[in-house]
Amino acid sequence: MELSKRVQSIKPSATLSINARAKELKASGVEIINFGVGEPDFPTPHHVKEAAIKAIKDNFTRYTPVGGIPELKNAIIEQFKRDYGESYEPGEIIVSCGGKHCIYNLAQAILNDDDEVIIPAPYWVSYPDIIRLAGGRSVIVHTKEEDGFKLRPEKLEEAITPRTRLLILNSPSNPTGSVYSRKELEDLADVIIKHRIYVLTDDIYNKIIFEGTSWVSILHANPEVKEFTFVLNGVSKTYSMTGWRIGYMAGPDPIISACTKIQSQSTSNPNSIAQMAAVAALNGPQDDVERMVNAFAKRREYFLRRLEELKHVTFYPPQGAFYIFPNFSAYYGKKYNGQVILNSLDLTSYLMEEAKIALVPGSAFGDDRCLRFSYATSMKTIEKGIDKLEAALSMLL
Ligand SMILES: Cc1ncc(COP(=O)(O)O)c(C=O)c1O
Known part of the structure; x- marks a missing residue:
């Protein structure tokens, strides 16, 4: 066959x-x-595991709302307020089966055949294949080691065509560990706003930052970019919870609703017990x-x-x-x-x-x-x- x-x-x-x-x-x-x-x-931290055990004992084992339980959405909204200084409504948040699943939903929601997604290289291995599965085309923009493997605004501008829908940024980066500075993000935000393309900021490693570096997001650099921005995060890396499969994304309501519709016809809600564990991870002690x-x-x-x-x-x-x-x-x-x-x-x-x-x-x-x-x-x-x-x-x- x-x-x-x-x-x-x-x-x-x-x-x-x-x-x-x-x-x-x-x-x-x-x-x-x-x-x-x-x-x-x-x-995984002890108190997170305990929260999951409690969820099982409390029979929190049924379907939940497709895009995530209100307690978890609220915990995410609080985290995003702390991390980005931005307020999101529950309708602007989706919880999925890992950050990878959020990206998959987004690609399915916004791409038509041959729509283009700009991906700076080196990139996380899954981006191009997720884009391809949605019928899109990855436009790879190579960066230089001497630029810290970071995308320069003139390179972004050169890569944009009438078919460009999305740019993917990942800071800190897998595989390079590079972190964009505020100025670098300000310059990229100007190009994004000028050309009105979407940007996915994959911030899954934003809590793993080393001395001498401060992490900033494109939303800090220029809050006007918010209407074009999807913020991705999850519990996998920060809380050592890769197997639990909880990731989440914030962005404009109509597209997050479309992602939720896609999720409703594929995986349904992410695991109910893991969602409770994620609430404990986000709201609990961070030591x-x-x-x-x-x-x-x-x-x-x-x-x-x-x-x-x-x-x-x-x-x-x-x-x-x-x-x-x-x-x-x-x-x-x-x-x-x-x-x-x-x-x-x-x-x-x-x-x-x-x-x-x-x-x-x-x-x-x-x-x-x-x-x-x-x-x-x-x-x-x-x-x-x-x-x-x-x-x-x-x-x-
Ligand atoms: C850059 C990047 N984004 C997203 C993910 C997705 O992580 P998860 O699906 O476990 O949330 C990973 C995992 O390796 C990653 O490295």
Whole structure:
């Protein structure tokens, strides 16, 4: 039987596949250092788990309103007031089965065939495929390492056509950890307002920010952009709740209502118990978040120090999230066992085989010069992994 053209046009998530392969090798007894993981390595906070257990005991186990329970929408509205200084109505909020699902709903709600979505590269792996599934076309705009991998306003302006519907911004970024400054966002907001295109600001990592950097959103930079803006967040990364599948988005009511209609005919409401857990996460104590960010900061520092010592590797120091995206292209063209390493995929395969390190090739993020490391793993693992990386690279010199 032939599969639909739609499904044939997309690929499975590269990060999830690498993770699955690393787990497979581990299960067969091979010790793998996994730098491929896109989720915090901490448990979900205790009080959040307790709230979920209470929800089960209270029989909070039935269908809920499609777009989320009022308690959770209120908690999100309060969070957005604190984080963005903006007020949203419940009709301007949707809760979905993870942030990824919010983006999926948005793409389905606003894109017609061949409508264009501008995505700065390096980008999170799922954006182009979500756009393709909705019939849209991704317009990839490459950024430069020396610009901190950030989109410049003149590049945005050049990429806009009459078919442009949406720009996706992600700060802090997966995979680069880059964070946009207020000025950079002000300049982008001017272009967005001038051309009246939508912008999705994917702020899923906005609580994971390191010393010396302050996180600002495009709404802070220019509140007039609000009528064009969709704000995305969720509990996955901030509260180490990736498996619970709760994400949320705020934006103009008619489009959020359209997203809710789409959700009503696909997944219905997100899990009722996870919604209660998310209320506890947003309204409860935040010290677990602080502890986790402090741990990431220490690992980041160590990682950067070790990377500086690696020969022929350059990198832009991440300011947020838990990723780093160094440039290894100086190793392309080197030979190992008669095989030439031509690109990021070849280098990740070599490192998996030779050093037993799992990494995601930069090509999955639209930049073949780099490899993505996640430091959401213990310090001991990081130390061991970089030792092995160093040894494997020196064999290529
Ligand atoms: C940039 C970015 N946005 C959105 C998501 C979606 O996260 P979730 O669907 O778990 O909320 C991820 C997860 O990896 C991400 O890295």
